[in-house]
Each structure stands twice: as C-alpha cells, then as structure tokens.
Amino acid sequence: MCFKEIEMSKIARLALLVSLVLFLLVSADAVCALEDYSAAPDFKLRDLKGKEVSLADYEGKVLFMNFWATWCGPCRAEIPDFIEVYDEYKDKGLEILGVSVDTISPDKVLQFVRTNEMNYPVVMATRDLFKDYPQPRAIPTTLIIDGKGKIRHKQIGTMSKEMLINFFNEVSKED
Numbered sequence: 001m002c003f004k005e006i007e008m009s010k011i012a013r014l015a016l017l018v019s020l021v022l023f024l025l026v027s028a029d030a031v032c033a034l035e036d037y038s039a040a041p042d043f044k045l046r047d048l049k050g051k052e053v054s055l056a057d058y059e060g061k062v063l064f065m066n067f068w069a070t071w072c073g074p075c076r077a078e079i080p081d082f083i084e085v086y087d088e089y090k091d092k093g094l095e096i097l098g099v100s101v102d103t104i105s106p107d108k109v110l111q112f113v114r115t116n117e118m119n120y121p122v123v124m125a126t127r128d129l130f131k132d133y134p135q136p137r138a139i140p141t142t143l144i145i146d147g148k149g150k151i152r153h154k155q156i157g158t159m160s161k162e163m164l165i166n167f168f169n170e171v172s173k174e175d
Contacts, residue, residue, distance in 0.1 A: 040143070
C-alpha cells in the first residue's frame, strides 16, 4: 500500500466516524423534540371582517397557522389545497388561520381572499404577533398547533393537500 492510500483510508475512517457521531446527535435531538413541544404563545388579532381571534378559540382543535402574502407565488399555489382540506376536515377538528404578512391594506387583502374564495379566517400580521411568533424567514410558513396549544411542527414552504391531511391525522390522533 502506498502512502496516499494509507492517508485516504485514515481520512475515510475519520469521515465515517464523524458522520456516525453527527447522525446519533441529530437522531437523539429529534427524539427529544418529539417528546417536548413548546407552547404556542397566545395572540389576539382581528380577522379581515373585524372578529377577534385568539389562540384560545382553537382549544381542542388542530390549528394550521399559515403565514403567507398575496404577492407570493408558492403561497397562492397552496391556497386551493387549504380551501379543499378545510371544507373536508373542519367538522373533524381541523382549523386554518391565514396570517397575511402583506404591507397592503387589509381591504386589499380581503378583496384577494374573496376573489380566491378562501373559506378560512385570515388576519393581518402585527408587530405584537411577531414579538411572540418570529417573522418567518420565508413564506409560506405554516405552524401546526395541537389541541393543547403546543407547536407540533413548522413547515417552511408549500403544503400539499396530502401533507395537510397527514399532519392533521397524526396530530389529532396523538391529542
């Protein structure tokens, strides 16, 4: 065996060892995260029709808190799936709250909501909301909050109908 082969063998073993340690650390962290969910901060907001909405309104239900904007292409793409799933599962305990991060007026957001026949409540994000819920780095971002008010999952990026249903079934089963 030449010197280069010996060095490569040592590097390969070291890389394998480091990979194994990292895998074990990440796996252990994931198991802990599954058992220890953080409480969702309470909020009080007004929907686009003026009705007050708070986290307490969703007690006992699975809430998909979806941060989105009218100008966001991926956000617009997931809206039909949200509408369809909300129609099919709202009587089974699924709730959706759209949180618009738009800087346009609430009236213009309401016009968008009506045009797109969004059937779930939509609120405008506020500075107070972002004190407790950090502004998402990317939208859409959806927080899944169980019936006990615990954040169970954070989805960055679009959610398909299948994802919505799978998360709802998983979280509602464990509640």
